[in-house]
Amino acid sequence: MDQKHFLKDWKSDMLKKQRFSSRMGKFFVGLAMIWMFMFMVLPWAQTLPVIKPIIDIISEADIDANQYFYTQSEETYQAGSRIQFRLEQARK
Amino acid sequence: MAEQVQKQPEYVVDKAKWEWSELYKKEDWWAIWLGFIILAVGLLIFLPRPPADVDQKLSQAQAIKQAEEARTGKAFETIEWHQANNTMSGLRARDQGYGKTIAKWLSTPGRWASNPAEALIRTESRAAEIRSNAQPAYAEAQEKTKAALATAQAAQAAAAAANFENEGLNKQAEAAISQWRQARSSESSARSRANTQPYNKIPYLIGIMVIFLLFFSVGTRFMDISTSNFVKGFAFVFLLAIVAEIIGGNTTLRSWGFGPLIWAILGGMLIANTVGTPKFIQDAAQTEYFIKTGLVLLGAEILFGKILAIGLPGIFIAWVVTPTVLVLTFIFGQKVIKIPSKTLNITVSADMCVCGVSAAIATAAACRATKEELTIALGMSMLFTAVMMIALPTFIVAVGMHPVLGGAWIGGTIDSTGAVVAAGAFLGETGMFVAATIKMIQNVMIGVIAFGVAVYWCARVDCVPGQQVSKMEIWYRFPKFVLGFILASIVFSAMLEAMGPRGDVMLDQGVLRGFTRPLREWFFILAFASIGLTSNFREMARHFKGGKPVILYVCGQSLNLILTLTMAYIMFFIVFPGITETL
Structure with missing residues (x-):
């Protein structure tokens, strides 16, 4: 047993x-x-x-391809102001 | 429907009811309270402490920009305009002393190439070695910037002598200014390397772990979670998150977009499906609790003013094509492919056509998708994003597509922001700017998508067939954290608009990017480590039966590619060709 x-x-x-x-x-x-x-x-x-x-x-x-939202991207912040300026000029 | 009913029976009862105790017993409400506490603390820290003379500096820079705009009379950005613009974008509340201290506490492990220990500790001798190696490159970069500036000034003077009327001279000046800006950017990178400092992140990581533990454990006392097990297991979840951050910080993986989130899931799944996750760790792996708190913080980053960033073409590309593709892909998944789970279908569809990871997280939480369904959506998104990040710009350049059209196509179709910027950079500065701006507008859309999906699920999906759902019933079933998410978005959007340029300095570059965003990133990585630790390979394999999610993704993305390109062409070349010329 x-x-x-x-x-x-x-x-x-x-x-x-x-x-x-x-x-x-x-x-x-x-x-x-x-x-x-x-x-x-x-x-x-x-x-x-x-x-x-x-x-x-x-x-x-030095781009970080990991970023998944626009607030993480410095390039997006720069892009916003440049595009805005060009559009304002186009309207004038 | 049968599967939905079987999976979540609590959402199909005929008479759900409201109880005030939900306010402190349900994680949805805890997510709102904790998220709002963080947002309020952020406002209290940053708003009373602006950079010195911020209003004066902003108005001076704006005056210079206006004077330059009046001088050229067209969309020509002079050297002085760029310098004033740099002054404005360089004004950041998060760069103040207190902002840097917060950043030090909230920072994740750093980057590394061959030695993973460098993600946590950099010794003084190693820092000195990097500094000394970087000095010659920095000196060279400084000289190049000086030379480029002199060339740009000469070219601009020639264009100015012709009153900026000579297109040939204008183009030459723009090219010279662009080269000067590139040289400045390279000098900035070289300066960072030449000023490399030693660090030891371990004490800060331990500190932040203790803070998070206390912060989240308060809620566990009121919800049905064992606080003692949560306390015991949290260190393990946090450790897995750190390991994922270290792996994702590898320079090779970073270039490909395989970031920490996917490693947190894979690492957790590897443990859960081989050696097994102990019970006390499962109690600390509170995916929903972490993810919903993170989503309330994400709401504050959804700033509705951004949707006008590129005018009507952007709205048509991002806000007309995207929901159209989302609805058509979802219908295709239900009617043609016959995906058994509606939650998997909508999560993959939103992830594929809106903005990848962030859209998948928001949509999955709004429709209560399972962890495995979210994992499938994220995994596919990351793989296809890596492929498209290489394939799409290569194709665009090969066929000689206009950079504005190519940029809009990239921004509207590639899932994640980082990959969009990387792919756009291959087309040049204009292509990158257009791509990044379109993606930003699309990002803002996830607020609307999450709200719409939550309402649709309560009213139409989580019901027994033929059931008419009253408005009160929808309210009872509604995932309440979405309210916090939307409210945070509305409040911060309104504040940003009301504050004007100061809002960019104090909110966007202060509270949001300096405080709530790093916290939100931490909460998401904790959520993804939790997902991995409680996920099941077999359950995932069941969803993958017949490769249906992949077929859905590929078909939806193909439609997205066709519709986005068509709409971008119509908007930028037929309806608004003037905007294209200006860009």
């Missing part, structure tokens, strides 16, 4: 350990994929002739 219990507990422990290892494995595979995307895929893509000219402009002008 004791041996049966022992075997059952042992199996259950092994299953838990296996599940934990599998989860940790998936976690590290995920991290590795993010790392590859950041340090291998995108840097390589930036060297492609179609993409390089635009990435060069973004880097030179």
Whole structure:
């Protein structure tokens, strides 16, 4: 009876350990994929002739392509006053 | 409909009722109270402390601009005009001492290229190394600016000698002035590098984490959230947000537009779907609470005066095409593709045709979309934005399209502001200005879209078939945070208009960009870390069945591209060609 219990507990422990290892494995595979995307895929893509000219402009002008709203963008603030001036002049 | 009913049964009851206790028990109201407290604190900090002699400096700069406009008599921006304009835009309440202190406390981890630790700490020796490496480039940039200014002055003098009547001389002067401005901009970047300072962001990050913890935990005591678990788990949610900020601060990812928000979701999902998210962290991952508070703050940034920024053409491109595409895409999703979830359909449609991330967040909250649905919309938006940011300007330049037309096309179709500016910059200054302005007008639209979607969902979608919903019923069901969002927008729009140029200095470049915007960015990143930590891959895969969201996005965006280009052409080349020439 004791041996049966022992075997059952042992199996259950092994299953838990296996599940934990599998989860940790998936976690590290995920991290590795993010790392590859950041340090291998995108840097390589930036060297492609179609993409390089635009990435060069973004880097030179220090544009943050992450901004998702106009209040985050300094360029949009400048654009507003310039366009407004030109439209006012056109009305005159 | 069956799925809607199954998902959110509380919204389809026939007789919902109002209880005053909702004012302190529901997160919608807490979002409003917390958002309004932040806005009021911002006004109290900034409004009594304007930059020295602000009115005098503004009136002097305006007088110079008017004198220059009278001198040239046309849309010709002289060197003196630009200098006066720089003085005006350089007047910012957030650049005062107290504004810089606030910025230091609210700043997120910095940028880095190869060493992620630099996002948090920059030592004095590293700063000195950067300063010393940057000195020669700075000296060279200063010389270039001087030379460019001399050339611009000479070209402008020649144009002035002809009373600015000679188009050839005017063009030469404009080109020389543009080069001088570019040289000035390069000098400014070089000066920043030459003045690099050391920093340690960790104490400020710990401080702001404690402040946010106290700020949000007050509400948990009144809502159905375990305060002790919230306190225990919040540090983990905040830590994930910091990690996402560090990853998103990588210069390569920043150039592509893969910012911190997507890494917060992916990082959270990686944890939730592999090692698992513990219960106490789930209690701290209060997505709705963070996102709705952030949305009330976003409301204050929706300034209705901006919609006239580029006149009637802008209104037609952004305010006629965009809602048309939104409605048609939603109908297409329901009738043709038959997307099972209406909330996913409207979130993807709004995200695709309005302005990406911010529109998706506002729409998803207004129609109560699930976390997985919002994640799908954001993920697709970021991927397609990265592709369009490269493809669209490349195509425009290849076919030799006019920069005003190309800029309007970019501004009306690419989702996020940063990507619009980046793509517009490829067309030159005019293209970038037009693109950024059209996107700004479109951004303002999310207030109307969120309100419309909230009303439509209460009145038509969250009902049993055939149910007639009374006005009071709509009020009971209405997501109340939208009221705070709209009210903040109306109050700040009115204040900005009433204050005139001072409003730009004190509100736009003070309260909003110096205080509420960084807080709103923090709340959104906390919300997205929470989304990731409580999302389920299987649930997402279920929504992706048959690739329907992708088909919806691609078809909707194709329609958007066709209609925006057509409308931009009609407006800028047939109806208002004078405006195009002026721009």
